Amino acid sequence: xxxxxxxxxxxKSFLRDDQVSTNETxxxxxxxxxxxxxxxxxxxxxxxxxxEEVSSIVKVADAHNIPITPFGLGSxxxxxxxxxxxxxxxxxxLMNKVLEVRxxxxxxxxxxxxxxxxxxxxxxxxxLFFTVDPGANATLGGMAATNASGTTSVKYGVMKDQVNxxxxxxxxxxxxHTGNLAQKxxxxxxxxxxxxxxxxxxxCITELTLKVYGIPEHIVAGRASFPTVxxxxxxxxxxxxxxxxxxxxxxxxEASIRQVNRFSDTTYQEKATLxxxxxxxxxxxxxxxxxxxxxxSDHKCEEIYFEKDNASRNQLWExxxxxxxxxxxGNPGRKLMVTDVCVPISELAGAVKHGREKIKELSFxxxxxxxxxxxxxxxxxxIDTENLEEMERAELFNEEIVKxxxxxxxxxxxxxxxxxxxxxxxxxxxxxxLNVMNNLKSALDPKGIMNPNKLVQGRKQ
Numbered sequence: 259x260x261x262x263x264x265x266x267x268x269x270k271s272f273l274r275d276d277q278v279s280t281n282e283t284x285x286x287x288x289x290x291x292x293x294x295x296x297x298x299x300x301x302x303x304x305x306x307x308x309x310e311e312v313s314s315i316v317k318v319a320d321a322h323n324i325p326i327t328p329f330g331l332g333s334x335x336x337x338x339x340x341x342x343x344x345x346x347x348x349x350x351x352l353m354n355k356v357l358e359v360r361x362x363x364x365x366x367x368x369x370x371x372x373x374x375x376x377x378x379x380x381x382x383x384x385x386l387f388f389t390v391d392p393g394a395n396a397t398l399g400g401m402a403a404t405n406a407s408g409t410t411s412v413k414y415g416v417m418k419d420q421v422n423x424x425x426x427x428x429x430x431x432x433x434x435h436t437g438n439l440a441q442k443x444x445x446x447x448x449x450x451x452x453x454x455x456x457x458x459x460x461x462c463i464t465e466l467t468l469k470v471y472g473i474p475e476h477i478v479a480g481r482a483s484f485p486t487v488x489x490x491x492x493x494x495x496x497x498x499x500x501x502x503x504x505x506x507x508x509x510x511x512e513a514s515i516r517q518v519n520r521f522s523d524t525t526y527q528e529k530a531t532l533x534x535x536x537x538x539x540x541x542x543x544x545x546x547x548x549x550x551x552x553x554x555s556d557h558k559c560e561e562i563y564f565e566k567d568n569a570s571r572n573q574l575w576e577x578x579x580x581x582x583x584x585x586x587x588g589n590p591g592r593k594l595m596v597t598d599v600c601v602p603i604s605e606l607a608g609a610v611k612h613g614r615e616k617i618k619e620l621s622f623x624x625x626x627x628x629x630x631x632x633x634x635x636x637x638x639x640x641i642d643t644e645n646l647e648e649m650e651r652a653e654l655f656n657e658e659i660v661k662x663x664x665x666x667x668x669x670x671x672x673x674x675x676x677x678x679x680x681x682x683x684x685x686x687x688x689x690x691x692l693n694v695m696n697n698l699k700s701a702l703d704p705k706g707i708m709n710p711n712k713l714v715q716g717r718k719q
Contacts, residue, residue, distance in 0.1 A: 357465070
């Protein structure tokens, strides 16, 4: 029964021909994400249109012990969607409808294939927006699966803070809801938090009910340049400690600003730079901006400039969001490796300094950036994946900064997730709590078919 031809026959009994594919080009597209991890082809790619079809697909996989890998847009960075055990990839591209906008409840109900920009285009009609902004135009299902965050998390929170309810197809094909429409609940275990960040290892997310917010009356964005990264980070710490309600605060180091100018045709001063944004009413914003100017001036800020019109603000944030592509474009033939650690705010300056020292020590051309408002920073390394010695140095760099973060109460991943790439750090970070996670995986997915060998291993048989 497990032959590909037989599975195709079963799937085509309830899916259209164009919803099932073994085409090599399509399989190749689903064999990788945007990370540096080696790819692996699935046997079959299926494109369901609704929850019932997902349930039927999963029931077939469960009956015949076939691995399942959920797939959004493939924008993940730790190998989450790479089907190392082959099997079935479920692509949610066709499940891309905004099902309901409940503007009076500040909630929206969507299918998992809806992208962030698609949702915000629809919400704009109601004067609303969805806050989580990871940079890539990712799908909402993928963002929930990895507990994505991004530039606005310092004010609005991360993905798990926005989820009221999920519809999930379990590994046996059963369908459950993890929450409700209420603003809060003390009823039962918090299944929302269990499934957000589960990376497709416990089931397939087929519907999301998310919190949305009113579009701010006024938005002011700007950039501030500093002689060193340390000065910029210390300025961020001062802003946060002073209680300034900043919506976004992003660090981009000198090397990265240079890449931004080349790629985005900007003329920003090539120094360590903070990208800042404030949301609120006009009078309150002016006070926040003036206070922020005073605070950054105490940390050797050399230039601060604010944009108020939409076009200039959009250019600023497009430059920041396109930074990864700027590095890729500027280093043809190399693959981007993006690290991701998060530390307590009080440890952030030391963590960034340590990262810069390790970059120099290991002789990498690399940039440092991040959502420093919540202690999360990244290093961007362009590496030759065919060069074994260079790959070993890159892995050593990653291990060094993860070790530094964990020793100071931080985490090996602030937002990219564990996937395949960071499984080796979980024992050090979680200790015996990892046993609980493995037990949960085995209890909810006893056959181990849901995105196997990602995040956690499950209980050893």
